[in-house]
Amino acid sequence: MSEVLLESGIPPMIPSPHAVLSDSAPVRVAQARDATTEPRWAQALLILGALAFLLAFLLLPLLLVFVEALRGGVGAFVQAVSETDALAAVKLTLLVTGIVVPLNLLFGVAAAWAVSKHQFPGKRWLVTLIDLPFAVSPVVAGLIFVLIFGAQGWAWPLIDEGWTGTLPLLGEVHVQLPKIIFALPGIVLATVFVTFPFIARELMPLMEQQGTDEELAALSLGASGWQTFWRVTLPNIRWALLYGVLLCSARAMGEFGAVSVVSGHIRGRTNTLPLHVEILYNEYAYSAAFAAASLLALSALITLVLKTYLEWRHGESLAANHRH
């Protein structure tokens, strides 16, 4: 086939008249498409592949949880979730979440604010420390607290006997820590450790991206530091804050590893819902286990719905990786 080149030296996409007339074989016309788009078959393959993976490893197990939970009928389901220990587990989970989330809110906002609006020595170390809970296995996290506050731990004397001393202004003082391991404080500590990065990491890129101009403007107009924080910084991060709180709550409710190590599994007292599921499963009460698990799955679904809603309505107010 004779090659006919255009003036620019590029071979034409459409076949030249010579090629059509001189060749007996039909010439394929190149389909006009974007340079950055894959061909149809590749697109279909990728999408189907991703969907199949999601179906097999996420959707199916989730569905199975609900199916198994209702296997014995709705009556059995209701009985399983309203049983005393189950209710205690639910209450404890909610209590722990109710303590952990506000604490992490405080720490997270303070850390993100310090890192993104200020320069100080050791800033990089702080950022690395904030990410530490992601790198550490939850079981190890729980073990850390056992090693510190457990019966053979460093801080045990402070818990067992306390510390008595004389302070300059206060006179005779007795300090005693409450029981931490195998009790609520331990569970709270372990959960705080594991969920700490969520809010901070959600806020840091957004606050860095927003810069300090608005804060400087507020200061130049006469606002104090505190006023600037309340009236300028906080409103600018409110949706990202909500998003972070959502992630933090979801993780706090579902945390197993770290809590399992510090809780002692005392039925009715130190069992959170995830721990309760494990106990039921170990006692071969499968239906009841799935019933409890379905509560967790439900909270996960609610989280997902709220998260998607936030991304949809307030996407521009979130960090760049949440915008679609």
Add this chain to the structure above:
Amino acid sequence: MSIVIEHLSKRFGAFAALDDIQLEVKQGELLALLGPSGSGKTTLLRIIAGLEHADTGRVLFDGEDAARLSVQARRAGFVFQHYALFRHLNVADNIAFGLRVRRGAERWPDSRIRARVEELLSLVQLEGLGGRYPAQLSGGQRQRVALARALAIEPRVLLLDEPFGALDAQVRRDLRRWLRELHDRTGLTTLFVTHDQEEALELADRVAILNGGKLEQLGTPAAVYDQPASPFIYGFVGEVNRLPAQWRDGRLHAEGQPVTAELAGVGQGAAHLYVRPEDLRVSDEASGWPARVVAEQRSGPRLRVRAVLEQSQSPVEVELPASNDGAFPVGARLHVAPARAGWFPAG
């Protein structure tokens, strides 16, 4: 309020942003801080505002050392380059912000705050837009809101950081005129930073030119344009042709002839002659420098002719009224002579 800046220096690591700046801003004047990027002009403005601290030197507000005043207490209205409007507040709340954060005796009653906001909205010609949010405004409108917000607190000085940098040419021209009128009406001491020399010359009462952290010249736009204090200023403010020249027996010689234009001072040895394109006149063979046209470009009301001087082979640019269009085709030979010029020693 008058501002006096004494021996101000600031370094960022090894980089000297400001080097021994001495400057006095008179009460009620509109002063431009002009310079290329990195010249320190924004740093200087921010130090005056209290948003940054100098390493050495002092800033005096009406004779009082400003270092004793916090950012909030200085009452310096600052307008940022990218406006820095509070995105979650509407226009009226943005303008009222500085008044609403006041506490105690200084705090105005709500009615007075609202009246002030209305007054400012009409001053900046944004009546009726009080309920809009910054995201719903155009660039020029946002700029005016930023200005109104800074004026609301009745500042002693107004500081503007490249106020029109982010706007397109037509809006910039309109706002320039508008800012000048506003300044004439309020009589407020105003400093603005710009890298646009046309803007500085058009707007300001006086221009302070900074380069590499140093103050190169302080003067009226006319003085800075007609009597630049350094070669840098010649080239930065307006355009200039630089030609090699030589002092001989008390007269400056260029292109093989003594320079006809009036020159300040006398020098010795090698020098450079600086002539602005509009100061090169087309002359006759007897008195001019011969040159050959290389290109000509019609630009609005002006004709720019690029030529090469025959004697020194230096390229020159000549600016003529547009009525000369076509009179100097490429390759044509012409003679030019400087009506006005300056000189600086070479090296």
